[in-house]
Amino acid sequence: MIALVDYGMGNLRSVEKALEKVGFNVLRTSDPSDLDKAKAIVVPGVGAFGDAIHNLEKLGLKDKIIKHIEDGKPYFGICLGLQILFEYGYEFGSHEGLGVIKGSVVRFDDRLNIKIPHMGWNQIWKKKDSKMFKDIEDGSY
Known part of the structure; x- marks a missing residue:
């Protein structure tokens, strides 16, 4: 069974x-x-x-997620679900993350003049086989 974590934030239905x-x-x-x-x-x-x-702390999920990862079990974070793996995040203040990945999530420098978020089509290149991508060929969009 895959646990799809509902912590009050996210596009649960489409991912499910x-x-x-x-x-x-x-x-x-x-x-x-x-x-x-x-x-x-x-x-x-x-x-x-x-x-x-x-929200993760309030629901008692934060420590469970960390333990799951420390036990070597698969974790798939989408967008914010990936960002919270870092030690800190600086969106609307300074916040401690799950601390699984060293580093911080910071705002892009406005002087870079880049469009964020990137929305568009990208080719997929698999690094290893997985059930999720079994029917998708390398180079697909």
């Missing part, structure tokens, strides 16, 4: 349907005990870094 489409058994949950039984955890996210960490 995508995972089911490729054959995964998905449990949408905000119950910390469900994470103990999960083979993998998926954390989507839309919103602010600090709010995400606050």
Whole structure:
């Protein structure tokens, strides 16, 4: 079972349907005990870094996610779900993250004059085989 973490932020329905489409058994949950039984955890996210960490702590999910990762089990973070793995985030203040990845999530320098977020089509190049990408060929969009 894959635990799709519901912490009040994220595009849960679309992620849940995508995972089911490729054959995964998905449990949408905000119950910390469900994470103990999960083979993998998926954390989507839309919103602010600090709010995400606050919600995870309030629901008792933060330490469970860290333990899951420390135990070597798969974790897939989408957008904010990836950002919170870092030690700190500086969106709307300074916030401590999960601390799994050394470093900080910082704002891009406005002087770089780059369009963020990047929205567009990109080619996929697989590094290794996985169930999720089994029907997608290298170079696909």
